[in-house]
Amino acid sequence: MSGVTLFATIAFIIIYLCIFIFQNARPYIALAGAAFFIIVGSLGIFPDFTYTLPMGLGQIDWNVLMMIAGTMGTVSLFIDSGMPELMSDILLSKVHTVKMMVIVMSVFAGIVSAFVDNVATVLMIAPVALSVCKKLKISPIPVIISISLSSNLQGAATLVGDTTSILLSKAAGLDFMDFFVVDGKPGMFWVTEAGALVSVFIMLVIFRDQNQTIEENERTKVEDKVPTILLLLTILSLILASFIPYKDNAAPGQFYKPDITNGLICITYFAIGLIREVIRTKNKDAVKKALKELDYYTLLLLMGLFIIIGAVVEAGLIDEIGGLIAGLSGDGSRLSVFFVYSVIVWMSVLASAFVDNIPYTATMLPVVAVVASRLSASGTVVPANLLYFGLLVGATLGGNITPIGASANITGIGILKKAGEDVKSSDFMKISVPFTLGAVGSGWILLWFIWM
Numbered sequence: 001m002s003g004v005t006l007f008a009t010i011a012f013i014i015i016y017l018c019i020f021i022f023q024n025a026r027p028y029i030a031l032a033g034a035a036f037f038i039i040v041g042s043l044g045i046f047p048d049f050t051y052t053l054p055m056g057l058g059q060i061d062w063n064v065l066m067m068i069a070g071t072m073g074t075v076s077l078f079i080d081s082g083m084p085e086l087m088s089d090i091l092l093s094k095v096h097t098v099k100m101m102v103i104v105m106s107v108f109a110g111i112v113s114a115f116v117d118n119v120a121t122v123l124m125i126a127p128v129a130l131s132v133c134k135k136l137k138i139s140p141i142p143v144i145i146s147i148s149l150s151s152n153l154q155g156a157a158t159l160v161g162d163t164t165s166i167l168l169s170k171a172a173g174l175d176f177m178d179f180f181v182v183d184g185k186p187g188m189f190w191v192t193e194a195g196a197l198v199s200v201f202i203m204l205v206i207f208r209d210q211n212q213t214i215e216e217n218e219r220t221k222v223e224d225k226v227p228t229i230l231l232l233l234t235i236l237s238l239i240l241a242s243f244i245p246y247k248d249n250a251a252p253g254q255f256y257k258p259d260i261t262n263g264l265i266c267i268t269y270f271a272i273g274l275i276r277e278v279i280r281t282k283n284k285d286a287v288k289k290a291l292k293e294l295d296y297y298t299l300l301l302l303m304g305l306f307i308i309i310g311a312v313v314e315a316g317l318i319d320e321i322g323g324l325i326a327g328l329s330g331d332g333s334r335l336s337v338f339f340v341y342s343v344i345v346w347m348s349v350l351a352s353a354f355v356d357n358i359p360y361t362a363t364m365l366p367v368v369a370v371v372a373s374r375l376s377a378s379g380t381v382v383p384a385n386l387l388y389f390g391l392l393v394g395a396t397l398g399g400n401i402t403p404i405g406a407s408a409n410i411t412g413i414g415i416l417k418k419a420g421e422d423v424k425s426s427d428f429m430k431i432s433v434p435f436t437l438g439a440v441g442s443g444w445i446l447l448w449f450i451w452m
Contacts, residue, residue: 004046008315011036015308019359027297030304030359037311051311059310060303064166066263068302069294071160073270074234075116076293077227077277084112085128085220092128093219098138098210103203105129106146110154110196114161114189115235118408121151126415136212141421145428146203148412149400149435153199155408156396157192159262160238163298164361164396171365172388175242176235176262185450188389194446195397195439202438206431224280227273234269238262298358305362313366322370326378337375337382338448341390344368345444348394349436353401361395386451393443400436403428 015033019026034056041051078084087108095101105125113121126144133140155162159169159176165188169175179187244257258264270290277286312318328340344364351360368391372384399406403413403425409432413423 002048002316004049005316005320007040007046008037008049008312008317009320012308012312012317016359026359027300027304030301030308032304034304034307034311037308041311041314049315051314055314056307056310060306061170063260063263064163064170065299065302066260067160067166067266068163069299070263070266070268070270071116071234072294073290074227074231074266074273076290077270077273078116078231079123081224081227082220082222083225083228084125086222087112089128089219092132096213098136098212099204099207101129101132102143102146102207102210103200105143106150106203107196107200109147110150113151113154113408114157114192115231116161118151118155118162118406119411122148122408122411122415125151126412130415130419138210138212139421140419141416141423141427142207142431144412144416145409145423145431146435148406148408149432150196150199152400152406152408153196153397153435153439154192156392157189159242160235160266162396163302163358164392167358167361167365168388168392171369172385176238177242182385183383188392191389191393191443191446191450195393195443198438198442199435202434206434226276230269230273234266237265237269241265301358302362305359309363309366318366319370322367323374325367326371326374334452337380337452340371340375341382341386341448342444344371344387345390345394345440348391349398349401349440352395352398352406357395357399357406361391364391364395383451386447389447389451390444393440393447397436397440397443400432400439401429402432 011033015029015036018029018033022029037051038053038056040046041049041055042053044050092101092104095104105128109121109125112125126147129143129147130140133143152162156165158179159165159174165179169178174182180189181187241257241261244261245254247256247259274287274290277290278284309318325340325343328336328343348360348364365388368387369384372382372387375382396406400409403409403423409428413428416423
């Protein structure tokens with residue numbers, strides 16, 4: 001390991017430890033770390049490491065940031081319209097016991113989360129479940145935990161379901177429809193749904209004794225359906241745009257889309273919603289309210305991480321890690337490849353149980369690219385999508401094990417605390433551990449048989 005690689009390794013570990021320890025300051029730590037690498041790279045302290053401000057800014061993926069911001073903005077309008085509550089009311093009218101209420105609310109949260117940010121999904125659905133639990137005089141803790149876990153699980157199903165999916169789509173060159181079918185094989189959507197199906201059976205066992213009856217309540221009235229239409233149009237436009245190739249994949253003379261197409265789609269529909277809201281309410285405060293709903297915490301964190309990861313790539317650290325993992329393939333046999341694949345999946349589960357899956361995924365994506373490249377160079381045929389999807393299964397679903405492993409879990413616990421409910425880690429993990437192991441285990445095996 002060269003001097004600059006060793007330096008980058010130490011600096012990277014320190015930055016990540018600070019991000020893990022000081023959770024409220026994560027974006028500022030990431031930006032400070034990015035500035036540190038740019039300063040060192042600009043001063044020429046290491047002759048073989050140059051990393052200037054333009055180079056760092058060039059690492060920021062504006063398409064990803066625009067997608068996240070635009071989707072969050074449209075979702076905030078969708079939440080304010082009351083449509084999620086109405087959808088929940090309709091679903092609850094079809095069930096008659098607490099056990100089935102938990103299952104239905106969790107499945108509903110998962111379906112919504114496949115197209116809406118996980119945190120936003122929990123914010124939409126958890127209050128409805130909390131209200132039902134209060135009326136029935138039962139503990140809301142296991143119900144809200146199940147909703148949070150299901151939201152985080154299904155975020156990996158589509159391109160817009162979670163930040164980790166958006167990051168992976170860029171790294172792997174995938175579009176919206178590739179999450180359903182890619183290279184003629186089932187995509188991540190079906191793998192996620194298989195995990196969701198397993199989790200339903202697990203919840204049926206966990207809540208098998210919750211047979212209290214539920215009475216139907218008055219349904220929420222929704223007068224403004226435009227935000228729902230805008231959200232559906234965002235998804236439809238992303239689907240249609242997925243059939244247009246990027247420049248690198250286009251044939252000579254073929255029309256291709258700009259790299260920021262998906263981001264522009266998401267931002268455009270959000271802008272339409274904002275303009276329409278101002279005209280409808282004749283109040284500019286609607287714009288301020290919607291802009292406040294954007295998750296600047298995540299956006300700033302990602303900006304810093306993009307720059308940091310670009311720096312450690314430049315310093316050779318990613319090549320070192322990728323080469324180390326690829327070296328586990330031994331003789332290149334099917335069994336040894338399975339071992340490498342399994343290391344990526346279960347290492348991601350372990351890491352995401354304690355580290356937020358967004359910075360972890362952002363860091364590991366270039367590592368996975370190096371692993372796939374090294375294995376191919378050695379003559380071992382391994383589909384890159386197997387490793388990419390394996391990373392997503394481990395990082396996204398693995399974050400469900402602990403209360404701090406995913407933002408959706410933290411949000412759910414925050415809602416419970418505001419309601420005066422104290423959530424112990426042991427209470428959380430009684431549900432999360434079997435839920436996560438079932439979902440990850442099924443995805444781990446299914447992906448292998450699909451791609452190998």
